[in-house]
Amino acid sequence: MKWIKDKEFIRGNVPMTKFNIRVLTLAYLNISLGDRLLDIGAGTGSVSIEGALQGARVWAIEKEEEGIELIDKNCKKFNAEINLIKGVAPKDLPDLKFSKCFIGGSGGRMEEIFKYLNANLEMDGIVCGNFITIKNLNQFINLLKEYKYKDIEVELIQSSSMDDIGLMKGSNPIFIGKGVKI
Amino acid sequence: MKWIKDKEFIRGNVPMTKFNIRVLTLAYLNISLGDRLLDIGAGTGSVSIEGALQGARVWAIEKEEEGIELIDKNCKKFNAEINLIKGVAPKDLPDLKFSKCFIGGSGGRMEEIFKYLNANLEMDGIVCGNFITIKNLNQFINLLKEYKYKDIEVELIQSSSMDDIGLMKGSNPIFIGKGVKI
Amino acid sequence: MKWIKDKEFIRGNVPMTKFNIRVLTLAYLNISLGDRLLDIGAGTGSVSIEGALQGARVWAIEKEEEGIELIDKNCKKFNAEINLIKGVAPKDLPDLKFSKCFIGGSGGRMEEIFKYLNANLEMDGIVCGNFITIKNLNQFINLLKEYKYKDIEVELIQSSSMDDIGLMKGSNPIFIGKGVKI
């Protein structure tokens, strides 16, 4: 597995899932050839692009014009093919079946997204989200339970990186949540 | 990328690199088809086996008989091929060229290992180690600098997992160090 | 400030707030002479005893007989005076006014406890809790907001300690939540 480094992505001012979290998220999604991955709140498209390079067919939805342009540029840079949707989930999502779903941002519509996934995520499909607030994480866990997802995992990752002069610089703590549809 | 879960490995009482750290370690090693990976202090072989499944030819050295047997069993279970060496690094290592080296345990011979790598790790090859003591981490960083490795990265990863009743359970903090040979 | 070390407390099998978390919790409670501190779910009484030694009059409630005995022993050992209540909060709490309240465990009755505090915690009084589950932390934050507490702070503390042979050993991540009554 060749992994793309943060600095290789074209970013602008759009927040991007950082390397450690991106790698772990893709590992929890357990992407394999033939997967159909839905990326909700795709940002710069870093998760989508790695997903595509790992063999998934990818649909990415993003509401901000700046994000859409960045994803497009990054797709070209890394020679990845992504079905890009400008809009809001789940309202603007196509009625397709997916095997994997990543939630990078829910825009306050997590319940509607789970309703959508109830119809559109396959049995044994995986939903995985990144969370930086207790409120959204708690809602995600509650919805996983309400919809009876199995193999629920919640990881809290705090990573720090040594900078050029040897200082350990902390990142924000990120929660990675995951469940498998029954 | 299909990733193996911790519970799938046969473990016995041998310490094993846990999922989050194993995934990140392999990401920093940036394994690709054709790599020749040397795994020093292989333990249960979890890094070696994932490396092999990701397309590397793997040599693993382990001094404990229990470890050797576990690696052998895990290779069979996951259908991975590994050149297994019972012994101590670098003394019992073959005089081969490697493109990647993972140090899971150095047995107090980090200096000798770096001397060995100076001859046996290819240009642009990556050495990556996991550390749980400040002393060994500090020595690893010093040796990376002494041997003029580039693109040095040191990550401190603290991960916690939610258990069945919702408690967040902490793991030990792990340092992942990495350098690229010039 | 002389602080009591973990190993000085008589503990039995009752879970105890560890040194780093105990110190920080008392700092967020900002105990001073004349405070009236209520300790809900007192466990071994470590927070109560430090509170008493820092000048507060303390009421501690604990439902487990083993806990009650340990608190009693620890009070004698450290020469601290605590009003000890065997029972369940808020049902068995006296109708007194408090300036500080620590919630070590709510036994699933956080809402009732906040109702009680609404009548029994003074204006500008501080409530502070320790949380190890996302669910309870989320509920605590929601109740702080519902009852319009001010100066809300939520801290996530991950601490690790070096052991005798130099290994960094992680603890569970703990959330410390705090609000000031208006």
Next chain:
Amino acid sequence: MKWIKDKEFIRGNVPMTKFNIRVLTLAYLNISLGDRLLDIGAGTGSVSIEGALQGARVWAIEKEEEGIELIDKNCKKFNAEINLIKGVAPKDLPDLKFSKCFIGGSGGRMEEIFKYLNANLEMDGIVCGNFITIKNLNQFINLLKEYKYKDIEVELIQSSSMDDIGLMKGSNPIFIGKGVKI
């Protein structure tokens, strides 16, 4: 114990030990009435001032003019008395006996500082340092061992705080090291 909040200190652009780390550092120093505390690399004087308010006589050394002015202003604001030395440790330190020493910054002269402490820190005196680099932490641990300090403790603290909109914001990981002189 009333504790001073970060925002109450006059800071300028000088780095300041943050609340959680300051509280824990003072707890490891175990300050009590009559202590003689030496603060090396005092910065804004936050540790010195809390130490003074907790009953210690304090000597603080700081090389930067900006720091000296800030400490002076903070002393006035909090009505704390500190013997302030503009200069470099240990060269400009007085030949006095101390019971406690905090090292906030060593300016690359940790060895000389330990030599000084060997003569000037009392038996059973405590030295405590804050570290943000592996290199300095490792040197501090080595010097504690070389000079045969006892009750050595090394804590790694990662703390994150919830901001106004609910995001958990990480801080840099800090190591707190401590030893007791024999």
